[in-house]
Amino acid sequence: MLTLNRRTSLLLLVDLQGKLHPAIEGGPAVVREALRLANLARLFDIPVWATEHCPDRIGPLLPELAALSEATFHKTSFDACRTPAFRDALPAERTDIVVCGYEAHVCVMQTALGLLGLGRRVWAVRDAMGSRRAANREAALARLAGAGSTIITTEMAGFEWAEDAADPRWRSLLALVKDPG
Template sequence: MEKNARLIDAGDSLLVVIDVQDKFLVRLEKEDADRVVSRCRWLMQVADWLSVPLCVTAEEIPVMGATTEPLRDCMTGGAVEHDKMVFGLAGQAGILAAVEAAGRRTVVLTGLETDVCVSQSALGLLERGYRVAAVADACASPQQGHDFGLQRMRDAGVIVISAKGLFFEWVRDVERCHDFFRNSGIGVPEDLYIG
């Protein structure tokens, strides 16, 4: 596999799914909600196949509910859902400890909402020396919040990438890509063209 420090390496990545809960999803346009759930679900499956560890958060679970069911079904490999009581996950000791325990230096963020919990998590992780990437099409916020959040993160030095781009950086070469499609049993979301 080509070594390139600018590419996101699966062997150094931790995938974090932030607050994809039904009470947040209903605030979005249906198309955006469906896109976030399908992209997050797919990336969770890809991460599992590539042995990329997973961290899942849900905000104030007793009030806002657990992570949406289609994503809970993908929590394999001992992944647990953390009850997040701060907007930026790096500000909660137990979640930060889980990030640190993964032993990875690149944190890939997905989830809700782009301009609040995703952005604040990204900034807090950058402050602690992590390389941070945000998957733009696996995040969302109501109205213009998504664009504002992406710009805030870009300005701070977060890598903004698509789910498709991340997949190809993680697999890195044609043979591994073929291996994934032949042997993983994981499909691709209908609206995510990978050719």
């Protein structure tokens, strides 16, 4: 299938941690879109997971995102797939992994590549990813696309999860899309 399927999707919030936030170019916009994305996932009953990289040094996930995560995995490896607890917990039926977070060119990219290596389809959310420098973010998106990830936006994910304007959650989707954050 060339569009996201809510029945096979899982949203992964990668390392959206407080101590990283001030250094990320466009950080507030990235967090706004990650929040919107997590709320859209919850609206369509899609699991929302998160990772925290070295939380003892970098701090926890931003509280507003932590409140929306069903499972948070601590890791020291840049690729979450190298963390057995994360890798072993991935549900077999959730083959479409939607990824966003910090830093696009390090933990987000390496985790996405790890997921591709595990045979998952990866959907990288362009407007919900950030790095300290825009060039690093853009290089990560290009590399992910070249490796087989599909690059999407938050709104693309929401509308694909909705599938049809007849869905009873349609009005809630529109409210989330139109909310300026």
